[in-house]
Amino acid sequence: MSEVAAKDPREILRAVFGYEAFRGAQEDIIRRVIAGEDALALMPTGAGKSLCYQIPAIARAGTGVIISPLIALMQDQVDALKQNGVRAERLNSALSPEEAHAIERRYAAGELDLLYVAPERLHSPGFLEFLARGRIALFAIDEAHCVSEWGHDFRPEYRRLNVLHERFPDVPRIALTATADSVTLKDVIERLQLQNAARFITSFDRPNIRYRVALKDEERVQLLEFLRSEHPGQAGIVYCMSRKRCDDIADFLERNGAPALAYHAGLDAETRAARQRRFVREEGIVMVATVAFGMGIDKPDVRFVVHLDLPKNLESYYQETGRAGRDGEPSNAYLLYSLADVVNLQRLMNASSDDEQRQRIIARRLDAMLGYAESTECRRKLILNYFGEERADRCDNCDNCLEPPETYDGKIAAQKALSCVYRTGQIFGAKHLIDVLLGRDNERVRKAGHDRLPTFGVGQDLTEKEWKSVFRQLAASGLLSVGLEERSGFRLTEKSFPVLKGEVGVRLRKDPYSKPRSSGRSRGPIDDALENETELRLFETLRALRLRLAKERGIAPYMIFSDRTLRDMVRLAPRTRQEMQLVNGVGQNKLDAYGDLFIQEIRTFQR
């Protein structure tokens, strides 16, 4: 450490990082690693895993060696650490031989607190000998699920990471990941020989993210409305299924004054890297992306994640929405979907594989996703239960908790719909079926002779929109299924007959409005949004200063101060260095580097 010669973890937390208190299991993990023990941390995104190895690396003699799979992410971490005065560097293929050599020299001379290393580097000839020339404080294996073939980001180079342990058995190790089911976890433990490591597995809840689902009506208008009313000038991700849709939607947003970029596998690597960089380093960019935009977004202030298409399963959905609000600030996860989405996904699933067991797993996962979208219960509870966590009944931070949806007895409506499907021969889609139910005497209906059916016109008690909602819910709950072909229609399932015969009831939900429902900015349970106009203006002023400084230094704004830190600064309005030091997120180094500039800005503002 440069200035502060602190060895106590709390002192490091305060002086280097400017934080008041540890979160959750952080302190426990940190103390164990400092004491030379191994640890395994399975914690959700945003829980603060990085500090769990950064603080021990600073506290222990020598250099902490961090294995991290993503080059872009490594650079960001190093830049952010340097802002806090920590002596961090990285070794990866992006460096010139001269640069790498200089870093290696500093390592051997004991001048580094942390050294980030790409996994392939470890296996290059002579690397272990090089490591042996310095003093190693600890090994941290970030994104440890990459070890496992069962995990979704398998990295062959991770397979052989146990060479570290074999070569340096006395160096403590800490493995960290946010995504690992029990199979993956077991694999990680075996592969890395972490059987004796203390395990820290924390709740996967992300209480600062508000989960909401709405029906797609006019998706572009809905999206724009959402951005304008809830997230003006803020950064977020809009996920779409196809490349073309990403391009179109990004284009649409741009034309309507929301800075947006498309991101998908159809773009060359350079364009993708440049766009990701802009997303991280500028403020308020909306990334319209396919799932190709994923791992390696280490941006803490992503304020919202919108899904314009239904994801295939809850696993992906939860991971994608988890990219919002890593900084713990209130954030939104907003899913828009429609009957067409349900139909498309089911079709995709039917076509996906002929391996029966695989198909069953895919079907089960899709059911869970549809169940989530249609649920009238607490969304968070549903998600966490799905991942095996028990939860209290309400979270008070999802749409269903905040505005409980109305349900109604849908038995008769379901019977009418199912019988219409049956009598028209199980080959038609919702549009025609609804025409028949509403008694619309159009050419298609007449040609098919459906104006003579007993179900013709029996559905006039509901509107077209309401019928659409009925068909969607029937499809989502497996009371109707769709065929494989593009134009094939709804079919009855085994589950349909008991309903037709009146043996089981059906409860349906009244659809929520299509517009985002909460007005103004969303407020979460730990929301400490700014109180008044003056505070908001000061916040914007400080934000502008932050952006200017970040540009001058070629780093991301959040590396200077996080949004939370700025907000704290607005509330305390420090006018002296001593007061500035009380702001959450202002450590010694940042106080020296930026304190006066921000104090000056606050004073000018208050004049």
Ligand code: ADP
């Ligand atoms: P993870 O790697 O688990 O996704 P990070 O390590 O990126 O999470 O931390 C998320 C954010 O929370 C970062 O901005 C980090 O500085 C902040 N943070 C971590 N620990 C604390 C703490 N004890 N107090 C305040 N902020 C913290």
Ligand code: ZN
């Ligand atoms: Zn809830």
